[in-house]
Amino acid sequence: MTESRVLPRKDLIAVLIFAALILLVLPLALEPFRLNLVGKYLTYGFVGLGLVLCWGDAGILSLGQGIFFGLGGYCMAMFLKLEASTPEATKIQSTPGIPDFMDWNQLTALPWFWRPFHSLAFTIAAVPLVPALLAFVIGLAMFKRRVGGTYFAIITQAIAAILTILIIGQQGYTGGVNGITDLRTLLGWDIRTDHAKLVLYFVSGGLLIACLLAAQLVRRSKLGRILVAMREREDRVRFSGYDVANFKIFVFCVAAALAGIGGAMFTLQVGFMSPSFVGIVPSIELVIFAAVGGRTSLLGALYGTLLVNWAKTTFSEDLPQLWLFAMGALFIAVVVAFPNGLAGLVQDSLAPVLARLRPQRAELRPTAPTVVDAAEQGGVR
Amino acid sequence: MTEPADFLLAVEGLTVSFDGFKAVDDLSFYVDANEIRVIIGPNGAGKTTVLDLICGRTRASAGSVRFRGRELTQLKEHQIVQAGVGRKFQTPSIYEDLTVFENLEISFPRGRSVFGALAFRRDAPVRERVREVASLIFLEPLLGERAEALSHGQKQWLEIGMLLIQDPALLMLDEPVAGMSVSERRKTAELLRRVLRDRAVLVIEHDMGFVEDIAHRVTVLHQGRVLSEGSMQHVKSDPKVVEVYLGH
Numbered sequence A: 001m002t003e004s005r006v007l008p009r010k011d012l013i014a015v016l017i018f019a020a021l022i023l024l025v026l027p028l029a030l031e032p033f034r035l036n037l038v039g040k041y042l043t044y045g046f047v048g049l050g051l052v053l054c055w056g057d058a059g060i061l062s063l064g065q066g067i068f069f070g071l072g073g074y075c076m077a078m079f080l081k082l083e084a085s086t087p088e089a090t091k092i093q094s095t096p097g098i099p100d101f102m103d104w105n106q107l108t109a110l111p112w113f114w115r116p117f118h119s120l121a122f123t124i125a126a127v128p129l130v131p132a133l134l135a136f137v138i139g140l141a142m143f144k145r146r147v148g149g150t151y152f153a154i155i156t157q158a159i160a161a162i163l164t165i166l167i168i169g170q171q172g173y174t175g176g177v178n179g180i181t182d183l184r185t186l187l188g189w190d191i192r193t194d195h196a197k198l199v200l201y202f203v204s205g206g207l208l209i210a211c212l213l214a215a216q217l218v219r220r221s222k223l224g225r226i227l228v229a230m231r232e233r234e235d236r237v238r239f240s241g242y243d244v245a246n247f248k249i250f251v252f253c254v255a256a257a258l259a260g261i262g263g264a265m266f267t268l269q270v271g272f273m274s275p276s277f278v279g280i281v282p283s284i285e286l287v288i289f290a291a292v293g294g295r296t297s298l299l300g301a302l303y304g305t306l307l308v309n310w311a312k313t314t315f316s317e318d319l320p321q322l323w324l325f326a327m328g329a330l331f332i333a334v335v336v337a338f339p340n341g342l343a344g345l346v347q348d349s350l351a352p353v354l355a356r357l358r359p360q361r362a363e364l365r366p367t368a369p370t371v372v373d374a375a376e377q378g379g380v381r
Numbered sequence B: 001m002t003e004p005a006d007f008l009l010a011v012e013g014l015t016v017s018f019d020g021f022k023a024v025d026d027l028s029f030y031v032d033a034n035e036i037r038v039i040i041g042p043n044g045a046g047k048t049t050v051l052d053l054i055c056g057r058t059r060a061s062a063g064s065v066r067f068r069g070r071e072l073t074q075l076k077e078h079q080i081v082q083a084g085v086g087r088k089f090q091t092p093s094i095y096e097d098l099t100v101f102e103n104l105e106i107s108f109p110r111g112r113s114v115f116g117a118l119a120f121r122r123d124a125p126v127r128e129r130v131r132e133v134a135s136l137i138f139l140e141p142l143l144g145e146r147a148e149a150l151s152h153g154q155k156q157w158l159e160i161g162m163l164l165i166q167d168p169a170l171l172m173l174d175e176p177v178a179g180m181s182v183s184e185r186r187k188t189a190e191l192l193r194r195v196l197r198d199r200a201v202l203v204i205e206h207d208m209g210f211v212e213d214i215a216h217r218v219t220v221l222h223q224g225r226v227l228s229e230g231s232m233q234h235v236k237s238d239p240k241v242v243e244v245y246l247g248h
């Protein structure tokens, strides 16, 4: 019976393979600089997990995930910046003890919303919660009014644009277009060394695996099936007695929280956060990463994110101008020809192979599964 | 003289207009507990719209719908369902990407909040009830199939099953045998006869043989108003009904 097992063996093996790849193979095979790049790509993977739940399962396309990635990243950056702005380190400023960009912008005191970020505990809580809170407000305003589909996607784009403008405009509070830079230590531990980057890579990878497992549990719960049902027949779900808006708000908040965690890990590994990760273009890129890998497969989205970013880095080292076009072409190809991305391709080519293996497995199991057993395994996707 | 509160469902003065066109016009009718009521009428008479109004899919411009003494017109769809009203749509409305089992399980009336759904366990009562309903709707051997693979008639049955598992006090069916083969029709009539006991049912149907078979009372709608109401014998011999509907 699958009932006793939290995840089916097939899924567990796939997770283990991915874990071995990012926690074992890549660290052994790559030089520190390349590994740090992979670490950066993996932070986009958090966003991909959220997009699979939100877009792939529930059918809610958000073209504004950069908002939440950025918010998580900014929360972490604010903490690190405050730690780097001790009165001693900033004694040449007219107001020592505040971040340098505030001083340049004639601020004389730390703004109120920066103060809680002196606390690491608060920051760690804020990284998923601030994005989730904004998602909750957006979701409440949109989904309760039954705004969905294209309108919703456009509104998330607009919010991404507005937030970028706000961040750039409010230089004194946000660091403006340069973002929050020159981040040095985390509780006194220098995050700029190769060793620190290696540690952060493993922390980030481990967190990603944990989030992947959590997302798989959500998908295997009845809530996961309701999300799919909602994508197909929203009305029917309503008339089965569910408040559809609440489910949409929930999954949008989960996607936002995941993106926020990704953003924070990005800040830690890359050492800065700027509005260039918040706006329209990065938000669309995040969707493309997930779409290429496969929007209905958690692991597919992760592999897709790694592959597209690897391609992007390789390409833009040689042909930076062509990359945007290549990316656009890739997106169109995926949407038109392979709506389930690479994961769909793999599944289609693996399914016949697995079917051939199945008779042998049946011999090993003396009791053939009953119809209901098969039905109960149906939740696996 | 009975007070409206004694009826399971009391529809009074119900009106809705789409851009000035009154699809349902000052409509009143009452349904008893355990009654099977069939609504008939020509195409565009407003039959589907009446069900839409009762289940909250369309908002009424005026009038009231009282169910077990509770006003429904201000409630949201899911609240109306939770109050005990189940609705089958005119075209089969099921989740094609999910299995038959999962389709039924989602309709099982437990864990309907977000966190309730997260914590929902597929325990013995759920499995038993799903199996029980599946055997009623002739789909027990197909529990593991994706609903997409079902025939049109089987999809209709599945949707009826999804309603049964909710165990509503009022079941509303919009053309349950439309598009079915003769043998499927016979099986559906048999199925409905078995499950329609112990609850009130509001059925829309064009198939007169089927209507005669199951109806306790019949309401004939025409241009959003009640043209005639009573036993099948009564409406069949009503000259107004013969003229606008049965005569064709």
Ligand SMILES: Nc1ncnc2c1ncn2[C@@H]1O[C@H](COP(=O)(O)OP(=O)(O)OP(=O)(O)O)[C@@H](O)[C@H]1O
Pocket (backbone or CB within 6 Å): B018, B023, B041, B042, B043, B044, B045, B046, B047, B048, B049, B050
């Ligand atoms: N949402 C809507 N907006 C505008 N007009 C509508 C709407 N819904 C229904 N109507 C109109 O209201 C009238 C009644 O439609 P309804 O679907 O209730 O008819 P019906 O009796 O169920 O017909 P049928 O037997 O063909 O199913 C029709 O003229 C239809 O065009």
Ligand SMILES: [Mg+2]
Pocket (backbone or CB within 6 Å): B047, B048, B049, B090, B174
């Ligand atoms: Mg109709």
